[in-house]
Amino acid sequence: DAKTTQPTSMDCAEGRAANLPCNHSTISGNEYVYWYRQIHSQGPQYIIHGLKNNETNEMASLIITEDRKSSTLILPHATLRDTAVYYCIVRVAKTSYDKVIFGPGTSLSVIP
Amino acid sequence: DSGVTQTPKHLITATGQRVTLRCSPRSGDLSVYWYQQSLDQGLQFLIQYYNGEERAKGNILERFSAQQFPDLHSELNLSSLELGDSALYFCASSASIAGGQETQYFGPGTRLLVL
Numbered sequence: 001d002a003k004t005t006q007p008t009s010m011d012c013a014e015g016r017a018a019n020l021p022c023n024h025s026t027i028s029g030n031e032y033v034y035w036y037r038q039i040h041s042q043g044p045q046y047i048i049h050g051l052k053n054n055e056t057n058e059m060a061s062l063i064i065t066e067d068r069k070s071s072t073l074i075l076p077h078a079t080l081r082d083t084a085v086y087y088c089i090v091r092v093a094k095t096s097y098d099k100v101i102f103g104p105g106t107s108l109s110v111i112p
Numbered sequence: 113d114s115g116v117t118q119t120p121k122h123l124i125t126a127t128g129q130r131v132t133l134r135c136s137p138r139s140g141d142l143s144v145y146w147y148q149q150s151l152d153q154g155l156q157f158l159i160q161y162y163n164g165e166e167r168a169k170g171n172i173l174e175r176f177s178a179q180q181f182p183d184l185h186s187e188l189n190l191s192s193l194e195l196g197d198s199a200l201y202f203c204a205s206s207a208s209i210a211g212g213q214e215t216q217y218f219g220p221g222t223r224l225l226v227l
């Protein structure tokens with residue numbers, strides 16, 4: 001499975017857009033990009049995922065570069081409750097097993 | 113609420129003891145995953161079951177074992193506990209086994225403290 005690299009930490013002003021980058025330069029054609037977040041010690045929360053195209057849902061937008069080697073998670077209007085650790089992972093599309101590898105993630109602090 | 117439930121929420125026990133953590137997947141989900149999260153290790157994949165069968169193993173110690181029952185709930189058994197086993201243990205579930213196409217949804221976790 002491809003590995004990802006993310007900044008260790010980021011700050012964002014409340015009400016502003018939070019743009020969280022992820023590098024996955026070794027991604028294969030059948031690997032999806034997934035984003036999760038973990039608030040304090042709660043269970044990781046699914047945010048969004050994509051393969052090639054940009055995706056948007058009620059929580060966030062995912063922008064994937066054309067060469068798929070990097071992506072950006074966008075929280076359009078960050079609130080204090082968005083303070084969390086954000087994980088970018090890649091997963092193989094079809095497999096007889098599913099071994100998800102989480103990296104250290106990005107610790108996002110939303111500042112009032 | 114992800115729909116995945118885990119019991120107990122908290123567990124305090126002594127070294128050398130054995131504990132069982134329980135996970136009920138979302139309704140209809142066939143695949144269950146277990147993760148360990150300790151302060152210095154981050155989220156570590158332990159093991160995956162699909163419809164009662166073991167499908168993938170990660171960094172799971174030999175003292176740990178898991179199973180998935182016919183009703184699809186899963187149990188993680190931790191034995192000969194050591195201080196270093198203190199951690200958060202998360203269960204996740206997904207509809208099937210089709211890797212990247214199936215979102216994993218996580219439970220709230222069980223916090224284990226070994227004294």
